Amino acid sequence: GQSLEQPSEVTAVEGAIVQINCTYQTSGFYGLSWYQQHDGGAPTFLSYNALDGLEETGRFSSFLSRSDSYGYLLLQELQMKDSASYFCAVSSISGGYNKLIFGAGTRLAVHP
Amino acid sequence: ETGVTQSPTHLIKTRGQQVTLRCSSQSGHNTVSWYQQALGQGPQFIFQYYREEENGRGNFPPRFSGLQFPNYSSELNVNALELDDSALYLCASSLRTDYGYTFGSGTRLTVV
Numbered sequence: 001g002q003s004l005e006q007p008s009e010v011t012a013v014e015g016a017i018v019q020i021n022c023t024y025q026t027s028g029f030y031g032l033s034w035y036q037q038h039d040g041g042a043p044t045f046l047s048y049n050a051l052d053g054l055e056e057t058g059r060f061s062s063f064l065s066r067s068d069s070y071g072y073l074l075l076q077e078l079q080m081k082d083s084a085s086y087f088c089a090v091s092s093i094s095g096g097y098n099k100l101i102f103g104a105g106t107r108l109a110v111h112p
Numbered sequence: 113e114t115g116v117t118q119s120p121t122h123l124i125k126t127r128g129q130q131v132t133l134r135c136s137s138q139s140g141h142n143t144v145s146w147y148q149q150a151l152g153q154g155p156q157f158i159f160q161y162y163r164e165e166e167n168g169r170g171n172f173p174p175r176f177s178g179l180q181f182p183n184y185s186s187e188l189n190v191n192a193l194e195l196d197d198s199a200l201y202l203c204a205s206s207l208r209t210d211y212g213y214t215f216g217s218g219t220r221l222t223v224v
Binding site: 033077 | 116145155156157168170200213216
């Protein structure tokens with residue numbers, strides 16, 4: 001089967017750095033994505049890792065270790081607007097197509 | 113470039129009824145995926161369409177069906193609605209070979 005695990009909740013203060021971890025078990029692994037979702041909103045694509053290492057996009061960075069089936073999202077210089085749910089999602093090749101499987105999400109609360 | 117639009121935004125149905133949800137893909141995207149997101153959970157993959165054919169399906173019963181049209185717009189149909197079908201239904205479009213999905217804001221379905 002396929003499964004992803006990430007913490008359910010994380011709390012941090014403005015200006016701080018927070019790391020959200022994700023471990024996964026899947027067949028046909030293709031890559032790991034991160035999405036942000038504000039309450040009542042659509043999931044928004046943040047980053048993608050297909051190869052081991054760190055990808056940096058502004059204040060957000062994402063890391064992948066394929067051998068450890070592990071990745072993380074790093075958010076720096078936290079702002080109040082970063083309060084949202086963050087999902088890791090595995091791109092999995094199965095039956096000739098690429099599907100995206102999501103974790104249960106991590107709710108990030110940023111406090112002043 | 114328009115994003116993904118879904119209609120309606122909210123819907124209330126009675127158990128046993130049928131419902132059709134609609135999605136217009138982002139311009140240039142040829143693949144559409146549908147997800148069900150229960151409150152506090154991650155999106156669950158229902159199925160994916162490419163070139164008007166279903167090319168992948170998650171763990172959902174046959175009463176969940178879909179269509180993709182030549183202009184890449186899509187429909188999700190659910191028959192014999194059950195109370196547990198109450199959820200946010202998300203449509204996501206992408207290019208077949210791409211890893212970044214663009215999500216619509218979803219349709220909030222309530223079954224009473």
